[in-house]
Amino acid sequence: MIAIEEMDTGHIKEILKRVRYGHLGMARGRFPYVVPVHYVYDDPYIYIYTTEGKKTEIIRDNAEVCLQVEEVRDDKDWASVIAAGEAERVTDEEERKGALEAILSSNPTLTPALSVRWMDNWIRENIEVIYRIRPRMLTGRVTIEYTGFFAGDSAKEKSRKSKIY
Numbered sequence: 001m002i003a004i005e006e007m008d009t010g011h012i013k014e015i016l017k018r019v020r021y022g023h024l025g026m027a028r029g030r031f032p033y034v035v036p037v038h039y040v041y042d043d044p045y046i047y048i049y050t051t052e053g054k055k056t057e058i059i060r061d062n063a064e065v066c067l068q069v070e071e072v073r074d075d076k077d078w079a080s081v082i083a084a085g086e087a088e089r090v091t092d093e094e095e096r097k098g099a100l101e102a103i104l105s106s107n108p109t110l111t112p113a114l115s116v117r118w119m120d121n122w123i124r125e126n127i128e129v130i131y132r133i134r135p136r137m138l139t140g141r142v143t144i145e146y147t148g149f150f151a152g153d154s155a156k157e158k159s160r161k162s163k164i165y
Contacts, residue, residue, distance in 0.1 A: 001146045002144070003143070004144075005142060006141060007139075007142050012139070015079055015081045016046070018071070020040060020106045021039070022037060022039060022068055022069035023036055024036075024048065024055070024065055025066045027064075033054065033058055042102055044134055045134055046085075046132070046133040047090070047103060048131045049100070051127055051128060051129060059131065063086045063087050065084070065133060066084040067084075068080065068081070076143055077143055078142070079140065082138070083135040085133045086133065086134070087132070087133050088134075090132050100130060103130070
């Protein structure tokens with residue numbers, strides 16, 4: 001059996017810095033849209049590189065997004081983080097240059113954003129876009145080994161251990 005506990009902010013930021021790959025969730029009206037993305041965390045910002053397309057259309061209509069990041073070693077050993085905030089298109093050249101350098105150091109090929117040439121009714125040009133998210137909400141959960149309750153456990157410890165899955 002495992003127990004799940006809330007991560008503190010330091011642990012959440014450590015996961016965000018290390019993993020650099022997650023799922024970006026956004027919504028247009030009632031319809032959610034979630035896509036895998038590479039990102040870079042440069043406290044306090046998350047930078048995401050993409051190209052013009054469905055993501056940029058949705059974010060233009062509704063800039064509220066969330067990034068879900070996970071680190072899974074096996075079914076009983078994992079961590080998951082959610083960062084929610086407003087996605088802002090980076091237009092300042094200096095900030096854009098710094099963000100792109102950080103992104104390239106993590107993902108030199110810029111995949112999957114630059115790995116596709118769209119061949120539909122229109123041939124679309126790959127127009128680069130960098131978004132900055134300053135999370136208003138950071139949450140995280142991590143598994144811990146469940147050892148059961150002990151008579152000497154405090155109420156806080158019993159509450160923490162009670163989230164058993």
